[in-house]
Amino acid sequence: MELNIGKHYSKYPGGRKKSSGEFSGEHFLESCLGEFYKKAFDANENLTIILDGLYGYPSSFLEESFGGLVRINKDKGKDVLDRLEFVSKENPLLIERIENYMRNALNG
């Protein structure tokens, strides 16, 4: 299963919380990423996330959405990191950043 953030959600990632404005990490998690992850999990598939094509990658947005996905699922014993694959031709270092947020959320 594939989630292209720019196509399926928005090219304009925002801040952390919904209260801070549109296209926040919290909103992305609830309205898009969480649903894609659930579908992939139920179908026992991996979820490939395309990061290219966005205006930027604010850390609050990335932490709240990807870190948040880990926080929601770790109590259910699901290993989110194993099921997600990231693709970024524009900025490969971004993948490491996101995975760090996810690992911190797992250990936090």
Place this chain on the structure above:
Amino acid sequence: MPKNQHLDRYKKNQLNRENALKKNISRLKEYAINSDILRKIHIKVPERLNFVSSNYETTQFFSNILANVKTMNRSSEKMIVDLLEVSEFNSEVIVYFISIIDLLSINNVNFAGNLPRLPELSTELGRYGIQNHAKVRKRLDLDLDRLCVFPGSKVDVKVAGGISDFVQKAYNLNPNKCKILYSTLIELMDNTNSHAYNKVETDLLFPENWYICVRNFDDHVAISFLDIGEGIPRTIKRRGLEHLSSKHSDLIESTLKGDFSRTKTGLAYRGYGLTETYKNYSVEKQFDELEIISGKGYCRFDDFERTKVIKDELDEYVNGTIFKWKLYKKEIENGT
């Protein structure tokens, strides 16, 4: 006539009298504002407006405005801001001044002012769009190709995207730098929205806005981002002896470098925004000449040794936080 009818007529007359009185008061207020009846409070703007080189005079000027807003009688007094003798100012002070004008408006302060005697400074003020915030009699033109001021609240992805597009088109900027610029603006907007005005004193209404100024020079783009909230030193978590004494510039440096989680939310995963911004300057070298003013702290970073901070403690407290940085055309052309 039945008793109830008398009562109804009495109530109707009473209501008419009250409405007429309200109308008269409002006409009188309007007349007073437009004429010279209101007692005037004159506030003189210092000759040089600069938070660093003329820190005392500049902060005293803004403190004086705020102190007068608190004590003045807003229905019988009018504030006159006298800019006539101003001979020098920089971007962030003018944008800060615009934010203070917005504060005056939302606090229903009657205010007026004049323009600097020097025509080039008057024209320059116009370029900042001061006429969009206060009534200006003289015709002042915006110069949107060279200078834009964006006020806003919350995280505004369209403003951040628009600035990023503008800079890319103007300088054919490397796309990665544009993404960093976009992300930096979003982080600063988010910080303003989440922390800057949380503890701000309540006897005045604050616009709770951020302001971004983008200036387009021949060899670089200069960006300033500011708010007039509590400032970094008052909004971060302090530890140990920092409660007793700590230089504001040290607190700013420590917050940027992410020495430990300073977010007051108490959540370990919060507080990435400023450290990421600093990393984009110091490690990724995605922008230049970073400067931060907040409270009494002033931090300027050395572009040759990017983790080295030139710190200074200002004499007077600057309410809010000012971030400034530059994107040089030369570097942009080299694609670095």
